Amino acid sequence: MDKSPSVYLFHFRAAMTDHTPDHDPHCVFCKIVAKQIPSRPVFEDDDFYAFHDIAPWAPVHFLLIPKIHIPSMAQVTQAHSALMGRMMALVPVLALQAGCRPYPDGGYRLVTNTGVEGGQEVRHMHFHVMGGPRPWLRG
Numbered sequence: 327m328d329k330s331p332s333v334y335l336f337h338f339r340a341a342m343t344d345h346t347p348d349h350d351p352h353c354v355f356c357k358i359v360a361k362q363i364p365s366r367p368v369f370e371d372d373d374f375y376a377f378h379d380i381a382p383w384a385p386v387h388f389l390l391i392p393k394i395h396i397p398s399m400a401q402v403t404q405a406h407s408a409l410m411g412r413m414m415a416l417v418p419v420l421a422l423q424a425g426c427r428p429y430p431d432g433g434y435r436l437v438t439n440t441g442v443e444g445g446q447e448v449r450h451m452h453f454h455v456m457g458g459p460r461p462w463l464r465g
Contacts, residue, residue: 347395348395350395353395353448353449353450355395355448355452356395356450358375359375359391365377365378366378368423368424369390369416369420369423372393373393373394373412374390374391374392374412374413374416375390376389376390376391376416376420376455377389379454382456382463384435384456384458384462384463384465385425385457385462386421386425386426386434386455386456386458387455387456388424388454389452389453389454389455390417390420390452390455391450391451391452392451394409395450397449397450397451398441398446398449398451399438399440399451400441401451402451413453417434417436417453418434420455424455424457425458426455427457432457434455434456435454435455435456435457436453436454436455437453437454437456438451438452439454
């Protein structure tokens with residue numbers, strides 16, 4: 327594969343111009359946001375939904391998703407800057423509310439998987455927030 331800067335720039339520009347719908351009727355996370363699939367909520371506002379992972383790796387393990395459908399971090403653009411900033415700022419607040427102990431003795435892990443090789447299973451950008459006393463099941 328050509329790894330020249332022009333190839334990277336081409337892919338970056340393509341990602342910047344890709345249009346994805348705000349909602350994908352086939353996406354499991356869009357269905358959770360629409361309350362078509364049940365979940366155990368952690369938090370909800372106009373832009374975000376957080377819910378407990380169905381197969382937790384740690385004592386605290388929830389997912390934080392934007393309500394608009396963004397397939398992965400690879401599709402995040404400058405137009406998403408404010409949304410992503412608010413999403414990042416929610417993580418420490420929700421982690422503490424969910425039971426993670428405060429930094430520096432406590433803490434949490436923030437993970438987002440992107441693409442097949444990155445381990446992404448659901449094609450809707452999401453953060454896993456994991457914390458609590460170790461050892462954890464995984465992670």
